[in-house]
Amino acid sequence: MKKTALSLSVLAALALGSAHAATVVKVATISPLSGSSSNLGLQIKNGTQLAINEMKDEFAKLGMTLQLVAYDDQADPATGTAAARRVAADRSILGVVGTLNSGVAIPASAVLAPSHVVMVSPSNTNEKVTDRGLKNMNRVCARDDAQGPAGGNFVTNTLKAKRVYVLNDKTPYGQGLSDQAEKEMKDNGATIVQSEGVAAEERDFTAIITKIQALKPDAIYFGGLYGQVGPFVKQLRDKGIQTPVIGGDGYDSDDLVKLAGTGATNIYFTTVAPPVDAVPAAKLLAGNYQKTFGSNIQGYGVMSYDAARVVLLGILNAAKANGNKVPSRTQVETSVRNGSYNLLTGPVKFDKNGDRMAAKMYVIAVKDGKRSTAGTVSVTRK
The missing domain is CATH 3.40.50.2300 (Response regulator)
Structure with a gap:
């Protein structure tokens, strides 16, 4: 029992x-x-x-x-x-x-x-x-078809760049973003002096920087993430090249500044994530x-x-x-x-596909390692 x-x-x-x-x-x-x-x-x-x-x-x-x-x-x-x-x-x-x-x-x-x-x-x-x-x-x-054009417009309308070097990290994110930005810049009358992809794992940009030195673009649009863009900017600045570098929300990390070091200046990025302030x-x-x-x-x-x-x-x-x-x-x-x-x-x-009907994007500037908001863009899905 x-x-x-x-x-x-x-x-x-x-x-x-x-x-x-x-x-x-x-x-x-x-x-x-x-x-x-x-x-x-x-x-x-x-x-x-x-x-x-x-x-x-x-x-x-x-x-x-x-x-x-x-x-x-x-x-x-x-x-x-x-x-x-x-x-x-x-x-x-x-x-x-x-x-x-x-x-x-x-x-x-x-x-x-x-x-x-x-x-x-x-x-x-x-x-x-x-x-x-x-x-x-x-x-x-927001989506790349809003973020890319916003970045492209910033390059041509705010930075007044006429000649642009375009890079992407060969991922769906980086390539999609760069493609949209490139299209917008072309539509705005800019000349794309070079458009190419670089593997997301790459950290040696010697060959690319050599081409940038020869082509002398007014701006560089790089669709990628901060872990790669930071070292790229550092190597670029170490060669004495102060050309503005622009990209998307993949730059949106405090580690971008750490990786770019003293070269963390003249960087701009659009972001779908707001500055907290x-x-x-x-x-x-x-x-x-x-x-x-x-x-x-x-x-x-x-x-x-x-x-x-x-x-x-x-x-x-x-x-x-x-x-x-x-x-x-x-x-x-x-x-x-x-x-x-x-x-x-x-x-x-x-909407029917799961996209947010109304969103905002922000343009962030990095100058001497410090961030500030350079603009805001409203995005509405039809």
């Missing part, structure tokens, strides 16, 4: 544990947590964590325990796709915030689509991210970020917080529509796409 009673007690405890485990709801991040882009990848993870911390109590009221699962994609499509497969296999994960790189988002979202795992990107700008019409893929940032509503978030992580929040931290809020509110709205029970992935996918959200960066509503 005692053995039977003990067995029943054990079974009851196990059943109770299983019931508790079934209430766990997870949100995943997929971003580079190691490698040359880890600074931005950590902003995505940490911004999401802050949103989760703030909304845990709302989930608890519905009997759900909210958790973050962070995956390191190393800014690599194959690694990111493998992470997406692990996400799909974990049925407690109802949404993903990420990725940093469009080249990772495109295959990762395709892997997640059959399982209806919703993704909300804070940073992916390549048009193909949403133009494929996947029901699970959304973004809270340009978003008054983010002041409290910035304080929480500093207190929690011991470092300063950056633009992608703000964007990731907003992206995470979209995922979390989508889950909550789907749960309420589901009788306050944990919703299915399909219900969350539909809820996110059809929702309206008031976020730190403004109102968000998605």
